[in-house]
Structures are given as structure tokens and as C-alpha cells.
Amino acid sequence: MMNKPEATVSGNKSCEVGKSKVRDRIFDTACELFYEHGIRCVGVDAIANAAGTNKMSFYRSFPSKDDLVLEYLREHERAHWEWWDATIAPHHGAPEKQIMALFEGQLAKSRKKDKHGCAFLNAMVEIRETEHPAREVVYAYKAETRRRFRKLAKEAGAQTPDVLGDALTLIASGNAMSSISFSCQDGPVVNSPKIVKKLLEAYLQ
């Protein structure tokens, strides 16, 4: 269980161009199902069927469900930082605006699709085996979030950047949590941009 695959298929052309089509379909389907219904609720059979294939093809693409879960989290991680970078990019050199953009973006996302909370936290709750590699992805994600918020706070000129950074980290976490535990349309997340603005005022003189 949980050993590195190193490619079951090794040197064929389709693999270099775009991996396998079936594999992609399975992976995309799994990501949706895992986020919407949870990791443990979604079986291998269900994923394969929803992807229009079957369990055997699943196991030709992924050595185990655990490997798929790990890949699912890594993909979430990648997409998240891509979103983060794209969100702050238009305000280069203006850390306060970057921070505001992040929280407005999070609010916008919470209105659309992120109805099931934070994929990383959900994974943490569902996977309790301490040695499971998925947990390290989550730890890394949380640590990186904190680091980035503290960095932004420092760039914004806060006297206590670590404290402001942690405040932003906590608000962001709280937002993610809200989206799963409140009927989404008017949870506390709607006030988070206002709150963050106030925090910035308070901590930047």
C-alpha cells in the first residue's frame, strides 16, 4: 500500500503526449466526487462508473485509491496557489490591495462552488492515520498559507507582521469553515472583506 508507482506503462507515444484519456477522465471525476461527497464516501467503483469506465481500468491508471487521493490533494494545492498568484498579480507592489483581493476572491468563490469547505481540512478529518502521506500535503499547505500572509503583512509595513499575518490566516480559515457549516448565502464570510479592511487599518498605524 502506498508505494510509488513509477509508471505502469513506460514508453508508448500516447503517454508522452497526454497520458491516457481514460486516466484523465477518472482523475477529473474523482476530484469532483471527492470534494463533493468526501473521500471515504466515494468508492473506486463509483469513480470508475461516473467516469464512464470500470474498476479494472481504474487500477490500470492508479496503483491504489490512496495514490489517487494523494494526487487529488496535490492538484488542489497546485490550483490553489495558481489562484492565489493570479489574484495578487494585478496589484504587484501594493500588498494591502493584494490582501483585499485575496479575501474578496475567497468571498466570490464561496458564492459559487466551494460549498463543501476546505478540501485540505476535509482530507485531514477523513484521513486520521498519522502516517498517511496526504496529511503532509495538508501540513505543507497550511504552513505555506501562514508564511504568505505573514510575508504580505510585512510588506504592508505592519509593526507586528506575524500577528497580522496570523489574523489573516485565521480569518481565511474561518471563511473556509463557514462555507461548510452555514447555509452559505449569508454566513460570516460575507463580512470578511470589511473585517480584513478594519484589521489592516488597525495594524498599519
Add this chain to the structure above:
Amino acid sequence: MMNKPEATVSGNKSCEVGKSKVRDRIFDTACELFYEHGIRCVGVDAIANAAGTNKMSFYRSFPSKDDLVLEYLREHERAHWEWWDATIAPHHGAPEKQIMALFEGQLAKSRKKDKHGCAFLNAMVEIRETEHPAREVVYAYKAETRRRFRKLAKEAGAQTPDVLGDALTLIASGNAMSSISFSCQDGPVVNSPKIVKKLLEAYLQ
């Protein structure tokens, strides 16, 4: 599944005095195991064995695992509000102090035993069936938390008590989330009292 039991045993003495001893042992054990390892990870057999009994005795006390889960959450709810009331009681009439006491208390708890996040949120992640009664307990808990923080903010004299209340709600949620996703000793939660103090200063003139 999930029907009201209305007491399998009805009129014996031991039931009126202290319910059944076995039942209590099972329930206490289940609460610990559910919180530590998650609801889905802990089977009925494991609970019964850890409580020093067996599955049959379990099913004589609880009509189903789902009923036990529901009771587990209600117990968490009861204990939480008991803690809340006890925490703010010494500062009656001083809402600012009450708020600070809550967050200092949360920090103290996070240092001790709450290493596995928020029991309600965890349940929300593990139980995805929308019709499951456990979800309503969580919704109620979150709504009540928000209501209480907004009330405290109002009593403290905030111009925008709903916004300050939501800020406190978000920080508290973020704290709970931190305890599951950071190596606990120095997550952002350690700065939460400072942050809350700053928030109070900012919102109360």
C-alpha cells in the same frame, strides 16, 4: 434507520436512577473514540470492546450507530455551552472581558486536549448525507455561536456589532481549524487573544 427509540427498557429501577451503567460506559467511550479517530473510523465493535463489553450490549442500549452519533454531538453541544457560560460568568456585565475570556479559554483548551479540531465540523465533513439529523445539530451550533458573538459585540457597544460579531466568529472558527492542521504548539491560535484585543479596540472606537 434513524428512528426515535423511546426507550427499549421502560420501567426498571436502575433506569430511573442512572440509566444503565453499561450504556454510560459505551457512550463515554464512544465520545472519546469518535473525537480522536473520527466517526467513520470507529466501528461498533471497537466501541463495545473498548468499553469492556460487546456488540450485543451496544445494540441493547442504542438502536443504531447513527443514533449514538447524534447523541455524541448533542453531548458535545451541551458541554460546549456549559463551558461558554462558565467562562463568561465571572465577567458579568463586562462584555469585553467576556470576549477575551472566551478566546483565552479557547487557547488554553487548544494546548490541552482539543487536538483534533472541532467535533461539529468534523462530523459535518464525515457525514455528507444532507438528510442526516446530525447535520442539524451542527447548523444549530454554528448559528448559536454567531448569535452569541454578535450579542456580546452589541453589549460591548460596537457601532457595527454584526460585523464585529462575525469577526469573532471567524477567528474562533479559524482557531478550531488550526488545531487540526498545524503542529499544535505554535499555530496561529497562539496569537488569537492579541488579535481579538486589537479587533475590540478597532471596533469600539
Add this chain to the structure above:
DNA sequence: TACGTGTGTTACCGTTCAGTAACATGAATC
């Protein structure tokens, strides 16, 4: 034509888990 490769299909295995049936025991009560 022959072959390799990716995929579909069916039928399995072994395990875990919620829940039940039937019976045994031991202590208190009448």
C-alpha cells in the same frame, strides 16, 4: 497477417462493518 497495446467485461477474493438471533449466566426480587 501478426502483433502489441489500451480498454472493456465478468467474476472473483478477503476484509470490514452494521445489525440480528439464540442461548447462557448471574444477581436481585418475589
Add this chain to the structure above:
DNA sequence: GATTCATGTTACTGAACGGTAACACACGTA
């Protein structure tokens, strides 16, 4: 002593799930 009631014990059912074996087919390429 007979009854009652809570509890223990063993064995079972049926379903879900992760994972595998064996075989069939279709298609492109040499």
C-alpha cells in the same frame, strides 16, 4: 426456589469496498 432482567457469548447475515485474475475486443502498426 422460581422468576426476571441485564449482560455476556457465539455465530451468523448481507452489503460495501479495495483489489486481482482471466479473457475478449478493437485498433494501429510493422
